[in-house]
Every structure is written in structure tokens, then in C-alpha cells.
Amino acid sequence: MGFRDAQRRLIAALEEGRYGFEARDALEEKNLLAIGEVSAEFVILLLVRCKGTQYRESPHDFDREIVVHTFLPETAGGRWYIKAYFLSDDAVFISVHRAGR
Amino acid sequence: MRILMQGDKGRAICPACRRPVTTTYEYRTVHLERTGVDVDNVLVGVCDVCGEIVSIPAQSAPRLKDARDAKLATVNARIPRHLDDILHVLADQYGASTNAFCPAMLRYYLHEVATSESFARRVERLARQDLARGKADARVSLRLSDDLWSQAWRRARDAGIRSQADLFKGVILAAMEDSTQGRAPARRKVLEGIARVA
Numbered sequence: 001m002g003f004r005d006a007q008r009r010l011i012a013a014l015e016e017g018r019y020g021f022e023a024r025d026a027l028e029e030k031n032l033l034a035i036g037e038v039s040a041e042f043v044i045l046l047l048v049r050c051k052g053t054q055y056r057e058s059p060h061d062f063d064r065e066i067v068v069h070t071f072l073p074e075t076a077g078g079r080w081y082i083k084a085y086f087l088s089d090d091a092v093f094i095s096v097h098r099a100g101r
Numbered sequence: 102m103r104i105l106m107q108g109d110k111g112r113a114i115c116p117a118c119r120r121p122v123t124t125t126y127e128y129r130t131v132h133l134e135r136t137g138v139d140v141d142n143v144l145v146g147v148c149d150v151c152g153e154i155v156s157i158p159a160q161s162a163p164r165l166k167d168a169r170d171a172k173l174a175t176v177n178a179r180i181p182r183h184l185d186d187i188l189h190v191l192a193d194q195y196g197a198s199t200n201a202f203c204p205a206m207l208r209y210y211l212h213e214v215a216t217s218e219s220f221a222r223r224v225e226r227l228a229r230q231d232l233a234r235g236k237a238d239a240r241v242s243l244r245l246s247d248d249l250w251s252q253a254w255r256r257a258r259d260a261g262i263r264s265q266a267d268l269f270k271g272v273i274l275a276a277m278e279d280s281t282q283g284r285a286p287a288r289r290k291v292l293e294g295i296a297r298v299a
Binding site: 016017018019020021022023024025026027028029033034035036037039040041042045049060061062063066074075076078087088092098 | 131135136165166217279285286290294
């Protein structure tokens with residue numbers, strides 16, 4: 001899919017409310033969007049800020065046909081870690097949190 | 102936002118089944134480990150194969166937030182009135198209302214303190230400036246998560262900040278510097294973002 005497509009599709013999913021979250025351990029630490037600590041609008045700002053060099057993709061552990069998109073945008077306050085994939089047209093967020101530093 | 106109903110079908114990847122599965126949306130209790138809160142009546146996607154909760158739709162996030170907010174700490178500090186004026190000036194500069202913008206801005210800056218030793222040292226320096234002095238006849242009150250506050254306060258003390266009031270004074274002056282002196286354009290962008298959603 002590539003950086004630009006992944007960025008565009010993820011922003012569109014956030015804008016249109018077509019997204020959800022993986023139920024996971026440490027949800028409060030690892031997915032601030034799922035617990036309402038950051039808003040969809042804030043995540044969109046992070047994605048807009050992200051550069052192609054701050055993006056990578058990898059296969060999902062449980063289904064290698066599903067591409068997992070990882071964005072590592074840098075802000076003045078540090079780096080963020082956003083990890084998501086698509087099921088149909090809907091985005092599924094695994095992680096939205098600050099990267100450790 | 103698309104609103105799902107109990108009984109709607111979906112898809113998810115089930116970690117227990119280790120594969121994509123169909124799901125059915127149901128209202129269940131979600132346990133949040135860190136805060137130790139059990140949140141009742143949360144719409145979740147349940148694996149049709151094993152019955153585990155595997156997904157959470159966007160519409161459930163506010164309910165989780167509300168449950169966590171009930172566990173928030175409230176921090177109060179007395180500050181000079183001119184620093185309270187600075188909060189109003191900053192909100193005005195970003196075109197937001199003080200009540201909506203400043204708590205979010207202060208939480209953001211406390212997060213910066215919590216996660217950056219160098220930023221905490223800068224806040225400590227600012228809290229010793231002449232502009233931080235004066236009769237403490239105004240009050241700042243902030244609700245934030247226990248975790249964020251304990252991390253920020255620990256880092257602040259490590260940086261030499263002696264009181265909660267000094268922490269807030271330094272943080273307010275850092276926000277002013279960032280916003281008026283072009284010192285941290287990226288951080289200023291974040292504040293613009295906060296203002297847009299405040």
C-alpha cells in the first residue's frame with residue numbers, strides 16, 4: 001500500500017468514524033485513542049505530521065495477508081507510536097501512545 | 102461516527118484463535134488493568150468462535166474515558182495572579198476559551214515534564230525567574246490521571262522543583278516562551294491542535 005496510501009486511508013477512516021480497537025492488555029498504556037485520552041482529531045494531526053521515513057509496514061502476526069502500518073511521527077514533545085491495520089475499509093488501531101525515550 | 106448496535110456482526114483478529122474471526126457486538130464489562138476499574142455496559146466485539154472480547158468500537162471510547170475520569174486526581178496550587186493572566190493570554194492567542202484550553206495545555210506540559218528530564222530542568226529554571234515571583238493570590242486547579250501526576254511530580258522533584266506551585270509556575274512560563282518567542286515551533290503546533298479540539 002505504501003506510506004501515502006496508508007496515511008490517507010487512516011485519516012479518512014478517522015474522519016468518517018470507521019475505526020475501532022483491538023482489545024489488548026495494557027489498553028490504558030498502549031492505546032490512548034481507545035480510552036479517550038487523545039481524540040481522533042489529534043491522531044489525524046500526528047498522521048499529517050508523519051514523514052515517509054517515519055513509517056513502516058509489516059505482516060500481522062496472525063494473518064500475514066493483513067498489513068500492519070506503523071507510524072512514528074515526531075513532535076516537540078517526542079515521538080508517537082501509532083499502529084493500525086485495515087479490515088475491509090475500517091481501521092483497527094492496535095497502539096496509539098508516546099514512544100519511550 | 103458510525104454507531105453499532107448490540108447484535109451487529111463484525112470482523113476482528115482473535116488473539117486466542119490466532120486468526121481472523123467473525124464477531125458479534127455485545128455489552129460486556131471491560132476491566133482496565135492500570136486503574137483497576139471495571140467498566141460495565143461497554144459495547145465490544147466478541148469472537149464468535151471462543152467468546153473472548155476481541156475488539157472495541159470507537160463509540161465505546163468515551164465510556165471508558167468517563168470511567169477513568171472518575172479516578173482522576175485533582176491538583177491545586179497557588180500562583181501569582183499575573184501567571185493566571187498568562188493562561189488567559191495564551192488561550193486568547195490560540196483562539197480558544199480559557200476553561201477549555203488551559204487544562205488540556207497544562208496536562209500536555211505536565212506530560213512533557215513526566216517524559217523529559219531536560220524539559221523538567223527547563224521548567225525548574227523558569228520557576229526561579231523573576232516573572233515566577235509575586236504574591237500567590239490566584240489558584241490553579243487541574244484534574245488529571247493519577248499516573249500522569251505521579252510521573253510528572255516525581256520527575257519535577259528529581260529536577261529540583263520544590264513545590265507543586267513551582268511546577269505550575271514553570272510550566273506556565275514554558276508555555277508562554279514556546280508560544281511567544283518561537284522557541285518550540287513543533288510544541289506550538291501541538292498547542293494549536295489542542296486549541297482546535299478544546
